[in-house]
Amino acid sequence: MVEGGVADPASIRRGGRDETPEERADRNWSEVLQELRVLQTGTQILTGFLLALAFQPAFADLSASQRAIYLLLVVAAALSAIIALAPVALHRVLFQHHAKAEVVSYGHAALITALFTVSVLIVGVVAFVFDVVVGGSAAWWALGALSVLIVALWIVAPAVMRARLRNGGSR
Numbered sequence: 001m002v003e004g005g006v007a008d009p010a011s012i013r014r015g016g017r018d019e020t021p022e023e024r025a026d027r028n029w030s031e032v033l034q035e036l037r038v039l040q041t042g043t044q045i046l047t048g049f050l051l052a053l054a055f056q057p058a059f060a061d062l063s064a065s066q067r068a069i070y071l072l073l074v075v076a077a078a079l080s081a082i083i084a085l086a087p088v089a090l091h092r093v094l095f096q097h098h099a100k101a102e103v104v105s106y107g108h109a110a111l112i113t114a115l116f117t118v119s120v121l122i123v124g125v126v127a128f129v130f131d132v133v134v135g136g137s138a139a140w141w142a143l144g145a146l147s148v149l150i151v152a153l154w155i156v157a158p159a160v161m162r163a164r165l166r167n168g169g170s171r
Contacts, residue, residue, distance in 0.1 A: 025100035032087060032107035039084050039114055046125055047077040066131060073124045080117040086110045119150045 019027065050073055053059055062070065087107035094103055123146045131139035 022100065025104055028104045029091075029100055029107070032104060032111065035111055036084055036087065036107070039111065039118060040081070043077060043080045043084060043114075043118055043121070046121055047074075047081065050074050050077055050125065062132070066128070069124070069128055069131070073121065073128060076117055076121045076124060080114055080121055083110055083117055084114040115154065119154065123147055123150065 017024070050070070053070065087103065087110045090106050091103050123143055126146055127139040127143040130142040
């Protein structure tokens with residue numbers, strides 16, 4: 001800020017924060033890590049649930065198609081974990097190479113990808129449970145309803161908010 005409460009134009013270009021590019025990268029990396037923690041926790045819970053299923057007596061009663069879906073869900077869980085951990089691995093490899101901005105950019109892309117795989121995993125696990133407990137048509141209804149909800153909350157609502165912010169409004 002300069003005298004009279006008017007923002008410094010250079011400060012506005014930096015996103016309204018008085019920070020160096022390195023400080024911004026550090027702050028953004030902290031945010032990426034926090035989001036990774038939240039995502040990883042949910043993925044671990046779903047993965048644990050899936051892995052425990054294979055050791056239940058009723059697992060033998062699953063049809064061949066249910067077993068195939070189960071295996072696809074296990075692969076989706078592993079993929080989600082691998083993708084969500086990729087930024088951490090990159091950070092370790094590039095540690096002290098002054099590449100924090102690149103790590104943050106990679107982390108952002110990995111998080112978007114991981115959110116997609118986790119959405120597939122969430123919808124798939126719920127549909128799988130509905131299929132086993134109630135039957136096929138209920139599974140399709142659950143799959144459809146959750147897919148619509150994820151698209152609405154994870155894609156449409158943020159896109160609407162972003163468009164409003166671009167147009168200078170907050171409502």
